[in-house]
Amino acid sequence: MTATGIARAMELMDCKAVGIAPQDLAGGVDRLKEIQDQQKLNWVSVNLVEPTNKKPVFTPLIRTKAGSTRIAILGLTDDQGHPGVTREKYTIVSWKDSLPGYVKQAQEGADMIILLSSYPEPVNREIAQTIDGIHLILQSGRAASNMAPLKIRNTLLTRVAARGKYLGMMRIHWTKTGFWGQDLTKKIRKEQNKLDRINWQIGRIEKKKPASELKNNSLYTTLLTDRKHTINAIQALQKKKDAGASDPCSFTSQFIGLKSSMPDDTEVQGVIDQTTRKVNAFNKKRKRATTALPHTSLDKLAGTQKCEECHPVQVAFWKQTSHSSAWKTLEQGNQQFNDECLVCHVTLPYYDLDRAREEQLLVQLPKEFRDVGCESCHGPAAAHIKAPESNHPLLPQEKVCLQCHTDEHDDNFVYTEKRGKIACPKG
Numbered sequence: 001m002t003a004t005g006i007a008r009a010m011e012l013m014d015c016k017a018v019g020i021a022p023q024d025l026a027g028g029v030d031r032l033k034e035i036q037d038q039q040k041l042n043w044v045s046v047n048l049v050e051p052t053n054k055k056p057v058f059t060p061l062i063r064t065k066a067g068s069t070r071i072a073i074l075g076l077t078d079d080q081g082h083p084g085v086t087r088e089k090y091t092i093v094s095w096k097d098s099l100p101g102y103v104k105q106a107q108e109g110a111d112m113i114i115l116l117s118s119y120p121e122p123v124n125r126e127i128a129q130t131i132d133g134i135h136l137i138l139q140s141g142r143a144a145s146n147m148a149p150l151k152i153r154n155t156l157l158t159r160v161a162a163r164g165k166y167l168g169m170m171r172i173h174w175t176k177t178g179f180w181g182q183d184l185t186k187k188i189r190k191e192q193n194k195l196d197r198i199n200w201q202i203g204r205i206e207k208k209k210p211a212s213e214l215k216n217n218s219l220y221t222t223l224l225t226d227r228k229h230t231i232n233a234i235q236a237l238q239k240k241k242d243a244g245a246s247d248p249c250s251f252t253s254q255f256i257g258l259k260s261s262m263p264d265d266t267e268v269q270g271v272i273d274q275t276t277r278k279v280n281a282f283n284k285k286r287k288r289a290t291t292a293l294p295h296t297s298l299d300k301l302a303g304t305q306k307c308e309e310c311h312p313v314q315v316a317f318w319k320q321t322s323h324s325s326a327w328k329t330l331e332q333g334n335q336q337f338n339d340e341c342l343v344c345h346v347t348l349p350y351y352d353l354d355r356a357r358e359e360q361l362l363v364q365l366p367k368e369f370r371d372v373g374c375e376s377c378h379g380p381a382a383a384h385i386k387a388p389e390s391n392h393p394l395l396p397q398e399k400v401c402l403q404c405h406t407d408e409h410d411d412n413f414v415y416t417e418k419r420g421k422i423a424c425p426k427g
């Protein structure tokens, strides 16, 4: 739900291309493809590739134009320190292997190359240090503030804050040189101002004494040399300009933080409100379904390992389902300490999930409660182990599944069908 809402908002903002960050992948690549088709959004990534043939899953590069400037936009997806991580439908390969080739390809027929990167700043700096040809890196991420453009060799690195709570614009004056530098006209004007100041100071001194008496005045002689240098500098710059040397590329970047009381764009806000309402309605429904149930403490849970002794058949079956590797799935994406994700990828009685969130329980959960274990569906079973006949665990109903199989994470959940795939066999 949230991903769709964000994508819809992006579409309204008329984005040419959208980079793919790891959090965009929580719903899987198929979901992103759907969003791409529905909302006409262009996801770009050079390093999100098919596991088998290593071809990019989405467009690696998009070509567009601003005036007569031909622009190529490349995307790069953060591998979160695990280059080569492979999921069912994609692999994130290292930027070192994927990026240089695509930059070369982009250079043909483009005057300017922009990279949308979800890697953190240190990696983007390294990219700017080691790869030629990228003119602008726009870094995404969850940072709370904008980053003033930083020039590293001929690459400008910048970042806007999450949620766009800044107003402003980065203007780029792009010229044939393809090199960031100062505008010649601007440079001449600056030198001219300096010359005016020097002339004014010289004039003041000469008013008091004739020039012939000033030979030993050190301030006066310094000013004269400065004037000579400045005039030379202006002449040199002017000559360059007259010779038709094109101005180097330049930019201005001005952003001001917006007060949170500033109204948002009404149309975009409408989409956000609608999405929030949907998510809230869902959470409310979940809460209503769970408030009647008692909370458990961890000591009422036994842990999956304890069941094997008496239920070897069910344990063996469970091990073949992906419920038994849910934690590992997160680990592969380096998200195993993200409590936003853990909540559905570990073993807790579903009615305690909200509490778990509040108490930071998730990241400290002992090993035996990793993965979607037996007690995710059958409820706390410590009492059952002590007296199996008199304390029967729960047999799950649909609402148990829906705690995790939400629209956002599984938009294709048909209970009867999916139950058939995971219901434990009889002993």
Ligand code: HEC
Pocket: 302, 303, 304, 306, 307, 308, 309, 310, 311, 374, 375, 378, 381, 382, 384, 385, 388, 389, 390, 392, 393, 394, 395
């Ligand atoms: C010491 C042996 C033993 C252990 C350990 C054990 N169980 Fe059982 N379990 C039983 C027996 C015996 C029954 C059948 C009880 C009956 O029919 O009254 C049973 C029944 C069940 C049932 C079916 C309940 C029903 O209403 O049909 C479930 C579900 C279950 N166990 C889950 C678990 C889980 C989960 C664990 C691990 C946390 C576990 N058991 C550990 C012995 C055990």
Ligand code: HEC
Pocket: 320, 321, 322, 323, 325, 326, 327, 329, 330, 343, 344, 345, 346, 347, 348, 350, 372, 376, 377, 396, 397, 398, 400, 401, 402, 403, 404, 405, 415, 418, 419, 420, 421, 422
């Ligand atoms: C605690 C959260 C949670 C609960 C409760 C839960 N699931 Fe899942 N389920 C998951 C997660 C997470 C995955 C994906 C695991 C992975 O791929 O790493 C999954 C995967 C599945 C799959 C795919 C299995 C496979 O091997 O490909 C099915 C089918 C499924 N769940 C059905 C159900 C049903 C039916 C219920 C209720 C009886 C249920 N789940 C309860 C979290 C949960």
Ligand code: HEC
Pocket: 023, 026, 027, 028, 029, 087, 088, 089, 329, 330, 333, 335, 338, 340, 341, 342, 343, 344, 345, 403, 404, 405, 406, 409, 410, 411
């Ligand atoms: C509300 C519960 C929930 C949360 C929160 C959640 N997941 Fe999942 N996740 C699921 C379920 C359910 C499935 C199985 C979906 C299916 O079988 O189609 C799943 C499957 C997955 C898969 C396997 C998908 C595939 O196509 O291979 C990955 C990877 C994954 N989740 C990562 C994450 C990450 C990373 C986060 C945190 C950003 C996260 N999940 C948060 C419930 C959740």
Ligand code: HEC
Pocket: 304, 307, 308, 311, 314, 315, 316, 318, 319, 323, 372, 373, 374, 375, 376, 377, 378, 395, 396, 419, 422, 423, 424, 425, 426, 427
């Ligand atoms: C994703 C949910 C889910 C998980 C996880 C799960 N089960 Fe089950 N289990 C079910 C369902 C559904 C049934 C069938 C219930 C029914 O017949 O109503 C079932 C049935 C059982 C039964 C009763 C079988 C019988 O004889 O009728 C036992 C015992 C059992 N599970 C043990 C386990 C153990 C042990 C684990 C952990 C290794 C486990 N389950 C994990 C969903 C789950």
